[in-house]
Amino acid sequence: MAKLLYSASMSLDGFIAGPGGDMSWLAEHVGPNPAVDELVPRIGALLVGRRTFGGDDPYKGRPEEGQAFGGAWSGPQFVLTHHAPEIQVPDVTFVGDLDTAVAAAKAAAGERYVNVLGADIARQCLEAGILDEIFVSFAPVLLGDGVRLFDHPGGSTVQLERLSLTSAPDATNIWLRVLGR
Template structure:
């Protein structure tokens, strides 16, 4: 059965994207990462938030733009949105509710991961008790503002267990299990 994994590159102060959803800061931190390369082979489907799907891309202006993991992964994508366009691009399914999106993505992923992309959809998965693991690449930069990895006004404690830690020159990888 597929597990839900939230992944992304974050700044040291916990931001996935800078102000206005800017992802250009991440470009210099996307260097070789054997752990990410190994993870890509273990992903069976993506569950993507609408803002992430249509948002900024750290590969903007290159031939990797608009492709998951810069073109390193291909497969079924499920976009959680209340405003689906009239036609879907090939391989993209727009789903209007979290339960339906998770069910469809898990079915498509088989025994591989459903990789969750987007802070809002990840928070919704956490709130619903659906998220199994988190993988973050922590970049040595502070953005000061933007979209946080996890933001829950009023506060919510989420207990995590570290299951992996790898230091590379351009990022530190942390693999965590949601307890």
């Protein structure tokens, strides 16, 4: 059965996007990363938050714009939203509730990962107790403000287990298993 994996690139001070969801900061840090290259073929479906789906793209203005993992991955995407667009998007299903979105994404992923993209949807999955793993690629930059990897003031402590720690030319990666609260 598919596992839910939240993956993100993050600044050293804990932000996955700059103010207003700005992703331009990431463009200069996207480069060779063997851990990401190994992860991508293990992804069977994406579970994406609406803001992430319609938000800024680190590949803006480049041929890879609008493509998951810069075009290295393609497949079914499930976008959690209460306001689906009227125009259909190929390989994208808009879903109105978390349980339905997760079930559909897991069915589509088969034995591979459902990759969660977006801080708010990752937080919802964590709170629901359904997030299995977290992969973070730390970029050598301090953003100072923006969207945090996880933001839940007053939230409870979540225990994690390190599965791996690797480095790439412009990143340090940590892969964690969610043990629970």
